[in-house]
Amino acid sequence: MSHKLALSSALAAALTLGAVADSVAGEERVKKEKCYGVSLAGQNDCSNIAGTHSCAGQSTVDNDPGEWRLVNKGLCKVKGGLTSKEARAKVKMQS
Numbered sequence: 001m002s003h004k005l006a007l008s009s010a011l012a013a014a015l016t017l018g019a020v021a022d023s024v025a026g027e028e029r030v031k032k033e034k035c036y037g038v039s040l041a042g043q044n045d046c047s048n049i050a051g052t053h054s055c056a057g058q059s060t061v062d063n064d065p066g067e068w069r070l071v072n073k074g075l076c077k078v079k080g081g082l083t084s085k086e087a088r089a090k091v092k093m094q095s
Contacts, residue, residue: 035076036087037065045069049091065090 039045044059049066053059059067065087071079082090 031073032070033073033076034068034084035071035079035081036068036084037063037090038071038076038079038081039063039067039069043069049088065094 034045036049039059040062041060042057044064044067045056046068047054048059048064048068061067065082068084068087071081076083
């Protein structure tokens, strides 16, 4: 009986790992792009244009043009976001 339980557990684990690997591989195929000005406070993905911080989750203002998030390629403009070049120009004008 314990052999059947061990075999069942091993099979379930193998199937689960395969499903997770397929899911992750599918996500990696989606192209991403940096989208500036669309992240909420504390939800940016990394450093900002001004260089005042260098880590994710450190933005303090919603929709700051100097902060960015990764979005699926082609969705940035739909969300009202800016490219890196546009964001740099906007941040420079605000200074």
